[in-house]
Amino acid sequence: MGRVYGPLLEPLSAGQSRVIGQLGQSLDGRVATVTGQSRDVNGAVAFVHLHRLRALCDAVVVGVGTAVADNPRLTVRLVEGSSPARVVIDPKGRLPDDIGCLQDDDVRRLVVRAEGQDGARPKGVEVIEVPCGPDGALAPAAIRDALAAEGLQRLLVEGGANTVSRFLQAGALDRLHVMVAPIVIGSGLSAFDLPPISALSDALRPEVTAYSLGDGEVLYDCAFAADGASPA
Ligand SMILES: NC(=O)c1ccc[n+]([C@@H]2O[C@H](COP(=O)([O-])OP(=O)(O)OC[C@H]3O[C@@H](n4cnc5c(N)ncnc54)[C@H](OP(=O)(O)O)[C@@H]3O)[C@@H](O)[C@H]2O)c1
Known part of the structure; x- marks a missing residue:
């Protein structure tokens, strides 16, 4: 298992990033029930792995969902x-100020939002503005680069599916850890x-390298090239 963390620890030069996504899913590729329950999809070892990833990264990034x-x-x-810095991608400002991850515990807290959005955030919460496309999307590469400029070079994109998929589609993930329960x-x-693809x-x-986590749970460590395809 130690090998799985090596790529996260490689030295980075100024402005460079390393972005790892993670998802915990069932055999049938679900990350949550229809009611949005996801906490116990994976078992205890997968939680330890997730916390280790957090500890190795400068920031953990989640979507507002x-x-x-x-x-x-x-x-x-x-x-x-x-604990790494906490980053919420909240383009339209729908994250409530009293949400747990924005509360002050001496860890950096950042909200990424679309350029031109109004509204103050609680004291100590940093706001990063990123240009917004006509479809309302913030380019994952722009988010990554803006966070790197803040000194947050190693990013764990922890979920949910929508956010990880956006990074994957944009070719902005270096690695993806899929834990299959x-x-x-x-x-x-x-x-x-x-x-959709037709072919x-x-x-x-x-x-891909697969690791058994015990109890039938498997971690797929997927390495992507910069364009999202397989590495050369
Ligand atoms: N099993 C797991 O590993 C795991 C991990 C995390 C979460 N979950 C589960 O997943 C569910 C939530 O996931 P989700 O996929 O619905 O939502 P999500 O990925 O957490 O958040 C998606 C929202 O974040 C904003 N967003 C993120 N990236 C953006 C970008 N590049 N450009 C513009 N907007 C961006 C958008 O907000 P707006 O809607 O405001 O435009 C988007 O709708 C919950 O049920 C949670 O329990 C499971």
């Missing part, structure tokens, strides 16, 4: 190490939401 649905703490509690949810939120030759084919 996850922040609102789960009210996650996004701190490091199950392994040694410091031996359960079938049957319906609910899919892990990936990408544009399997167009499927993304990352370089």
Whole structure:
């Protein structure tokens, strides 16, 4: 398992980033039930792995959907190490100020929003503005670069499916950790939401190493090249 963390620790020069996405899913590719419940998709070892990833990164990034649905703490509690900065991508400013991850615990807290959005955030919460496309999307590469400019070079994009899929589609993920739990949810939120392809030759084919986490749970460590395809 130690090998899985090596790529995250490689030295980076100023302005460079390393972005890792993570998703915990069922055998049938669901990250949550139809009611949005996702906390116990994966087991205890997967949680330890997630906390280790947090401890190795400068910032943990979630979409506003996850922040609102789960009210996650996004701190490091199950392994040694410091909690990373917490970043919520909230283009339209719908994240409530009293949400847990914005509360002051001496860790940096940042909100990424569309350029030109009004509205103050609680004292100490940093606001990063990123240009917004006509479809309301913030380019993942622009988010990554803006965070790198803030000294946050190693990013864990922790969810949800929508946010991870946007980074994946944009070729802005270096690695993706997919933890597959031996359960079938049957319906609910899919892990990936990408544009349709008609030919399997167009499927993304990352370089993959699989690790058993015990109890039938498997971690797929997927390496992507900068363009989102398989590495050379
Ligand atoms: N199993 C797991 O590993 C896991 C992990 C995390 C979360 N979850 C579950 O996933 C669910 C929430 O996930 P989700 O996919 O619905 O939402 P999400 O990815 O957490 O948030 C999506 C929202 O974030 C904003 N956003 C993110 N990136 C953006 C970008 N590049 N440009 C513009 N807007 C961007 C948009 O906000 P607006 O809608 O305001 O435009 C978008 O609708 C919850 O049920 C949670 O429990 C599961």
